[in-house]
Amino acid sequence: MPELELADTGAARRLDDLLVRVASGDRQAFESVYQLASGRLFAICLHVLRDRSDAEEVLQDVFTSVWHKAAQFDRAKAAAMTWLSMMARNRAIDRLRASPPRPLDDLSVADEIPDFAPQPAQVAEQASDRQRLDDCLDTLEPRRRSLIRLAFLDGASYEELARRIDSPLGSVKSWIRRGLGQLRVCLER
Numbered sequence: 001m002p003e004l005e006l007a008d009t010g011a012a013r014r015l016d017d018l019l020v021r022v023a024s025g026d027r028q029a030f031e032s033v034y035q036l037a038s039g040r041l042f043a044i045c046l047h048v049l050r051d052r053s054d055a056e057e058v059l060q061d062v063f064t065s066v067w068h069k070a071a072q073f074d075r076a077k078a079a080a081m082t083w084l085s086m087m088a089r090n091r092a093i094d095r096l097r098a099s100p101p102r103p104l105d106d107l108s109v110a111d112e113i114p115d116f117a118p119q120p121a122q123v124a125e126q127a128s129d130r131q132r133l134d135d136c137l138d139t140l141e142p143r144r145r146s147l148i149r150l151a152f153l154d155g156a157s158y159e160e161l162a163r164r165i166d167s168p169l170g171s172v173k174s175w176i177r178r179g180l181g182q183l184r185v186c187l188e189r
Contacts, residue, residue: 012079012081016075020075022067023070041085042059045092049095136186136187137149144175147161148180
């Protein structure tokens with residue numbers, strides 16, 4: 001099943017377009033939205049609820065709402081994945097608030113609660129990876145570094161960046177593409 005990468009503006013734009021088609025009743029577009037976004041939305045639900053069956057039910061509710069409320073999506077306000085993620089997160093939180101609290105005096109339930117916290121080795125590896133990325137970003141020319149940070153870390157679209165810096169869209173794409181190439185070379189060392 002394909003997974004939508006937020007950094008891929010083409011896929012993000014495609015998801016925006018698909019949601020617009022869902023609003024007009026396009027079932028094939030709805031299926032594509034499900035294929036592209038369900039994995040990430042399920043992860044959000046599972047993270048909030050910590051229970052697989054509850055997360056599956058909430059995910060089903062989210063996609064039912066997507067089918068009925070796709071017309072409310074406004075790409076000028078948020079990207080499709082942001083809109084879908086907020087819907088999933090809010091539904092999961094609502095479900096969590098509606099469920100009765102587990103008794104705290106019964107410690108036997110502690111074994112049932114999954115520990116999603118990263119292990120110390122993972123934390124150290126992530127810190128090392130982050131430092132390598134920061135070091136490689138620092139080797140880039142300031143404009144490329146700034147554009148890459150805005151596009152991939154802040155989620156700005158190429159079009160937004162072109163407007164912000166008052167440059168042609170093609171130039172912005174080229175600067176980012178070249179910067180990413182330099183990053184790849186640096187990170188592979």
